[in-house]
Amino acid sequence: MPLPQSFKAMVVSETADKTFVREIKQRELSELPAGELIVEVKYSSLNYKDALSASGNKGVTRKYPHTPGIDAAGVVADSTTRAFAVGEGVIVTGFDLGMNTSGGYSRFISIPSGWAVKLPQGLSLRDSMAYGTAGFTAALCVMRLSAYGLTKDQGEVLVTGATGGVGSIAVSILAKLGYEVVAATGKADEKDFLTRLGAKSIISREEANDTSGRPLQKGRWAGVVDTVGGNILATALKTAKDGGLVAACGNAMSADLVTSVFPFILRGVSLLGVNSVDVPMRPRTMAWQKLANEWTIDLSGDLITECSLEELSPKIDLILKGGIRGRVVVDLNA
Numbered sequence: 377m378p379l380p381q382s383f384k385a386m387v388v389s390e391t392a393d394k395t396f397v398r399e400i401k402q403r404e405l406s407e408l409p410a411g412e413l414i415v416e417v418k419y420s421s422l423n424y425k426d427a428l429s430a431s432g433n434k435g436v437t438r439k440y441p442h443t444p445g446i447d448a449a450g451v452v453a454d455s456t457t458r459a460f461a462v463g464e465g466v467i468v469t470g471f472d473l474g475m476n477t478s479g480g481y482s483r484f485i486s487i488p489s490g491w492a493v494k495l496p497q498g499l500s501l502r503d504s505m506a507y508g509t510a511g512f513t514a515a516l517c518v519m520r521l522s523a524y525g526l527t528k529d530q531g532e533v534l535v536t537g538a539t540g541g542v543g544s545i546a547v548s549i550l551a552k553l554g555y556e557v558v559a560a561t562g563k564a565d566e567k568d569f570l571t572r573l574g575a576k577s578i579i580s581r582e583e584a585n586d587t588s589g590r591p592l593q594k595g596r597w598a599g600v601v602d603t604v605g606g607n608i609l610a611t612a613l614k615t616a617k618d619g620g621l622v623a624a625c626g627n628a629m630s631a632d633l634v635t636s637v638f639p640f641i642l643r644g645v646s647l648l649g650v651n652s653v654d655v656p657m658r659p660r661t662m663a664w665q666k667l668a669n670e671w672t673i674d675l676s677g678d679l680i681t682e683c684s685l686e687e688l689s690p691k692i693d694l695i696l697k698g699g700i701r702g703r704v705v706v707d708l709n710a
């Protein structure tokens with residue numbers, strides 16, 4: 377099929393008074409950067425970082441006008457490399473997509489072939505975006521905790537920001553693998569949702585946020601997936617058990633971490649950083665294979681909300697306030 381000259385995309389522009397507006401516009405193929413692959417995007421998704429890019433955060437996106445979307449799943453529409461054939465299904469997450477490269481909130485993207493993962497067998501394009509960067513990051517956290525020796529017989533595993541994208545998928549994967557998951561949330565009315573995902577118990581955000589000033593508290597967690605940073609991450613460190621493993625991937629609460637050395641030198645706690653953006657192709661493919669096979673979770677229920685590009689803007693505002701539950705899939709076909 378010949379490539380169209382123009383296509384639909386979200387465009388975020390900076391106004392003269394330094395505010396940012398989001399519009400759904402027609403863009404030209406010639407406006408996309410040069411790339412080995414042109415992908416016709418079928419689905420994208422909403423992550424916290426997308427909301428930052430779509431709101432003018434220059435730490436994420438330096439120049440506007442810009443099309444956000446750090447995730448895209450679609451079919452190869454044009455390829456200058458033998459590694460990918462026209463018509464093949466691909467997933468693109470991270471690297472520079474949607475940051476300073478025109479992103480997935482667009483019917484077409486143009487990218488280096490090294491950014492694309494072939495759609496694993498058994499995973500649909502829609503479900504790959506139900507996971508998206510959030511699910512991929514949750515999978516990387518679980519891979520990292522397992523690689524450092526976490527097993528389900530060691531005790532409770534805490535997930536913070538549990539109703540968010542990364543949090544809700546981490547809860548689901550860990551529960552599927554038989555871990556005893558404790559979910560920490562600021563949304564008191566979402567206990568049933570978290571229980572349905574497989575959390576054995578739920579604690580409030582306040583309980584996960586120790587303000588006593590003490591360097592250690594009673595050790596409880598064998599493992600932690602922390603998506604919020606700040607004092608909740610500091611609390612996770614001081615409430616981890618002997619040898620506890622804490623995977624840190626987010627900063628929804630704060631980018632600061634004020635802690636003492638005592639969790640590390642008195643309990644042998646390990647703080648494991650997780651970065652989903654530049655993961656090399658081998659572990660990247662491995663994580664997607666796991667999501668498509670033994671770590672597959674139920675993506676049919678209320679974990680996933682779908683919307684069109686036109687319906688996305690209010691959801692972007694909501695995620696910035698911590699108000700989204702689970703994952704939002706953006707249907708570019710709609």
Ligand SMILES: NC(=O)c1ccc[n+]([C@@H]2O[C@H](COP(=O)([O-])OP(=O)(O)OC[C@H]3O[C@@H](n4cnc5c(N)ncnc54)[C@H](OP(=O)(O)O)[C@@H]3O)[C@@H](O)[C@H]2O)c1
Pocket residue numbers: 422423424425509510513536537538539540541542543560561562563581603604608624625626627628629630650651652653695696697698699700702
């Ligand atoms: N390292 C990486 O490569 C990587 C990849 C993906 C995401 N991230 C980061 O991970 C974090 C989560 O991303 P996401 O896409 O899952 O975002 P999200 O859907 O907005 O989830 C974040 C969750 O954190 C909790 N939260 C929000 N504001 C908070 C606050 N002020 N204090 C404490 N908790 C708060 C909320 O959950 P509850 O209401 O349930 O508490 C919220 O749903 C973000 O910081 C994102 O930038 C990093």
